[in-house]
Amino acid sequence: MEIIHLSAECYPVAKVGGLGDVVGALPKYQNKLGHVAKVVMPAYNSKFLYENEFETVYDGWVKVASTNYQARILREKTNKLGFDIFLVHVAGLFDRGGVYGYGDDTERFIAFQVATLDWIAQWEHRPDVIHVHDHHAGLIPFMVSNCDQYRHLNQVPTVLTIHNAQYQGQFGWDKLLYLPPFDLINTSKLDWNSAINPLASAIKCAWRVTTVSPSYLEEISHVANGLESLLSQERGKSIGVLNGIDTEVWNPQKDKMIVKGYTARTIESGKKANKEELCRVFNLDSTKPLYTFIGRLVGEKGADLLPDIFYNALAQSNGDINILVLGSGDPQVEDRLSEITHRYPGNYNAYIGYNEALSHQIYAGADFLLMPSRVEPCGLNQMYALRYGTIPIVRRIGGLKDTVIDIGDGGFGICHDQTSVWDVGHAIGRAYELYLDQNKVKEIRKYMMSIDHSWDNSAQQYIDIYQM
Numbered sequence: 001m002e003i004i005h006l007s008a009e010c011y012p013v014a015k016v017g018g019l020g021d022v023v024g025a026l027p028k029y030q031n032k033l034g035h036v037a038k039v040v041m042p043a044y045n046s047k048f049l050y051e052n053e054f055e056t057v058y059d060g061w062v063k064v065a066s067t068n069y070q071a072r073i074l075r076e077k078t079n080k081l082g083f084d085i086f087l088v089h090v091a092g093l094f095d096r097g098g099v100y101g102y103g104d105d106t107e108r109f110i111a112f113q114v115a116t117l118d119w120i121a122q123w124e125h126r127p128d129v130i131h132v133h134d135h136h137a138g139l140i141p142f143m144v145s146n147c148d149q150y151r152h153l154n155q156v157p158t159v160l161t162i163h164n165a166q167y168q169g170q171f172g173w174d175k176l177l178y179l180p181p182f183d184l185i186n187t188s189k190l191d192w193n194s195a196i197n198p199l200a201s202a203i204k205c206a207w208r209v210t211t212v213s214p215s216y217l218e219e220i221s222h223v224a225n226g227l228e229s230l231l232s233q234e235r236g237k238s239i240g241v242l243n244g245i246d247t248e249v250w251n252p253q254k255d256k257m258i259v260k261g262y263t264a265r266t267i268e269s270g271k272k273a274n275k276e277e278l279c280r281v282f283n284l285d286s287t288k289p290l291y292t293f294i295g296r297l298v299g300e301k302g303a304d305l306l307p308d309i310f311y312n313a314l315a316q317s318n319g320d321i322n323i324l325v326l327g328s329g330d331p332q333v334e335d336r337l338s339e340i341t342h343r344y345p346g347n348y349n350a351y352i353g354y355n356e357a358l359s360h361q362i363y364a365g366a367d368f369l370l371m372p373s374r375v376e377p378c379g380l381n382q383m384y385a386l387r388y389g390t391i392p393i394v395r396r397i398g399g400l401k402d403t404v405i406d407i408g409d410g411g412f413g414i415c416h417d418q419t420s421v422w423d424v425g426h427a428i429g430r431a432y433e434l435y436l437d438q439n440k441v442k443e444i445r446k447y448m449m450s451i452d453h454s455w456d457n458s459a460q461q462y463i464d465i466y467q468m
């Protein structure tokens with residue numbers, strides 16, 4: 001099958017969170033199964049763009065409202081990612097460093113989608129599937145089936161994957177003319193709560209809808225930022241497929257970003273070396289248990305509670321624990337998390353910002369990884385933690401519920417029910433007790449490293465969905 005993925009992120013070209021990881025891995029594994037999966041994404045000003053060679057496969061114009069933008073689609077020449085990657089350059093809209101958060105994001109992502117379809121519409125053949133990811137590509141299923149200029153694509157199946165239903169990309173009806181012409185009788189397919197809502201439109205128009213874990217599909221009918229009833233209505237065509245991880249990128253044996261590679265057999269010496277280096281860099285004591293957090297500092301991740309959770313844990317432990325945070329997001333949370341370093345130097349540190357290499361070093365060097373998420377569609381951090389022999393401490397929600405089993409239930413992680421200071425504090429206490437039993441910790445680490453969360457299985461599930 002020829003599968004075209006459309007996404008705003010794809011690792012290693014551009015990554016803000018899990019979406020980038022998934023779109024950077026799933027196509028590679030689909031190709032390994034004998035299919036031809038390709039990725040189309042915007043051409044941000046990224047290192048990838050300047051360090052690689054490209055050929056132009058499309059040169060044209062894209063009209064958004066009354067402005068004509070020059071559009072060019074570039075293919076990376078060597079297929080080095082394990083799949084063909086196409087970057088959509090739209091002059092004036094994507095030649096910037098960031099991925100999201102601009103005042104003209106609506107125009108940017110409409111231009112991305114229209115330029116991509118204009119290009120595909122010129123092909124002599126049709127792809128077997130167009131697979132769109134999140135709201136940035138969410139207008140595609142509507143446009144393919146309703147816009148006059150793409151009429152001959154309307155039999156191409158479209159699949160939407162919802163990585164996070166909190167973000168929907170809504171904009172006002174005053175921007176209706178930003179879209180290519182279509183029969184106005186179909187406007188209801190774009191509408192949700194009196195706005196044009198790309199995610200809602202994709203849920204309505206895509207042939208199939210998937211969520212990134214089975215539990216998230218159950219939860220999303222109750223918590224989906226206003227889309228609950230729509231998702232319940234469309235439940236019949238929806239399926240939860242658990243994300244995998246790219247075991248080539250996340251491989252503790254071969255990882256070049258960590259100081260010492262290790263396998264399940266050499267895990268104790270490997271983790272020790274990585275922990276010592278991490279503690280040296282962040283002025284922590286490697287003889288004490290190291291609790292960590294990696295992620296966006298937003299309410300969904302429970303980040304607003306982290307400062308209180310950490311103050312309590314540090315006060316109660318009499319200096320017997322270490323905590324290290326890597327993240328960025330809400331400036332107030334960033335400030336509060338930074339302040340703790342001054343109160344507890346030697347036991348606590350925080351790196352505020354985005355740092356891919358440091359994330360690998362933390363998965364390798366930490367004893368525990370905290371994920372007190374309020375919402376977690378899948379969560380990849382806990383799967384990376386397992387692969388690197390780091391014990392996850394997670395709230396039982398979404399994909400966390402599908403991937404982590406509590407030690408009390410014969411599993412390997414520590415689970416709690418609520419995103420609350422008390423619940424997480426209690427879980428930290430349980431982790432401390434566990435840490436004192438090093439034989440048990442060793443046994444769990446070995447077991448966690450043997451768990452297979454690679455994409456092999458889920459990549460095939462998507463193929464089955466395309467063929468349904």
Ligand code: ADP
Binds near residue numbers: 017018019382
């Ligand atoms: P989400 O997509 O909701 O942010 P996921 O758990 O699905 O959460 O994926 C998060 C990904 O982003 C992981 O690869 C994680 O390591 C990475 N990540 C998050 N914050 C940072 C950061 N500050 N620095 C480096 N990597 C980060």
